[in-house]
Amino acid sequence: MASPPVVSNALVQHMARLHKQSPLFVALFDATDTTRYANPAFLSIFGLSTYAGLTWSDLMRHSYMSGVGAAIKTDDFEAWLTSTRSRRGKLPFRAFETDLTDGRWIYITETVDEQGWVLHVAFDISAMRTSERALRQARDGALRAAQTDALTGISNRAHILQQLDQRLEQLRTSGQTCGVVILDLDHFKCVNDTHGHHAGDLVLTHFARLVAGTLRREDGFGRLGGEEFMLLFPNIEAAALTLTVSRVLELVRAAAPLSDVPDFSYTCSAGVAMLKAELDAKANICNADRAAYAAKANGRDRLEWAA
The missing domain is CATH 3.30.70.270 (Reverse transcriptase/Diguanylate cyclase domain)
Known part of the structure; x- marks a missing residue:
């Protein structure tokens, strides 16, 4: 069996430069859900210049409190957070769509490895037709409802x-x-x-x-x-x-x-x-x-x- 290719420092540097330049929103979270990498495009969603020490929950709380980033439509943020965390990182891969407070609509992929690290890669799909977007949003909402206990907001x-x-x-x-x-x-x-x-x-x-x-x-x-x-x-x-x-x-x-x-x-x-x-x-x-x-x-x- 052939040995896996060696990943050189030069290759890692190329990847880092491309991530920095890419319009894709890229972020990596460790098993404690702390941000370990986020490219400039991802940080720009939240109006931040650094990701040091921020957890995914911190990012969502920042969005809700500042009105920048994810469009979180709820009167009870903690209940929303409890419900959302019940689905986050539970599958090896999932994809979903959401809107941002600046009006953009993005498609998010979430990949989870065996150690519990999560890679987010997302891209802007605002140009897609509104009618198609509404149908997909209804589909995603139906899936969330099918997985969620109506009273407590956790998994059903x-x-x-x-x-x-x-x-x-x-x-x-x-x-x-x-x-x-x-x-x-x-x-x-x-x-x-x-x-x-x-x-x-x-x-x-x-x-x-x-x-x-x-x-x-x-x-x-x-x-x-x-x-x-x-x-x-x-x-x-x-x-x-x-x-x-x-x-x-x-x-x-x-x-x-x-x-x-x-x-x-x-x-x-x-x-x-x-x-x-x-x-x-x-x-x-x-x-x-x-x-x-x-x-x-x-x-x-x-x-x-x-x-």
Whole structure:
């Protein structure tokens, strides 16, 4: 088998010069979603001269606050960010279209490698016919709706189960580990019975946003139904998974989600497992689900590992 070609410094320099001159919008983000490279065209979208230390979330927040860059149309930025992050970096490749605040319309490609780095390459498609653009925008909106839980904005059941299938395939083909966690809010029926269903919806939304804020971009988070949620943690060891889930339980325990009931608090229970390649998706979920039942049986507001 022939050896792969050696990439010389001269070739790297040529690529760097071409990226700098290119009208394409090019950016590279590492596994923590921190910008590691952005060409001048990409930076110009946001009216910035440097990308040092900026995460993707920082860029989106800058756009929203300054009115420069991505046209983010929402009255609740944090909810928008939670929902958008639930889809970001979850597939090896995806493409979508969006508009900028200056009126341009761009086509974005997102490529993710095995280490969780993301390459963005985008280009201006403003000259394409408005009627065609509207059709594609409607298509993209329908796809987002099909993947998103309407109440919480995170992945819905179908989308998180699709991610589970992908992680299971990665485990089988490349040995990439993945933790799976079932989270169930404790005594949630009492919340609805005591404070009403609107308060219950507020608690669910609060929980989704709180948990989403603790996650890496590559992690999956979805609502299975009711007060039951699933987390997926690729590339993690058991000890780190225990610490991560314990931190989530701690944050939930300390939260006050109902502004008009300041003394209200809530907790959740967690069932934790590592994906097993020899089991199918349903059996892996059952492992974590049984552990969640054990957590509830042993006093709630705790985590239990699958046997």
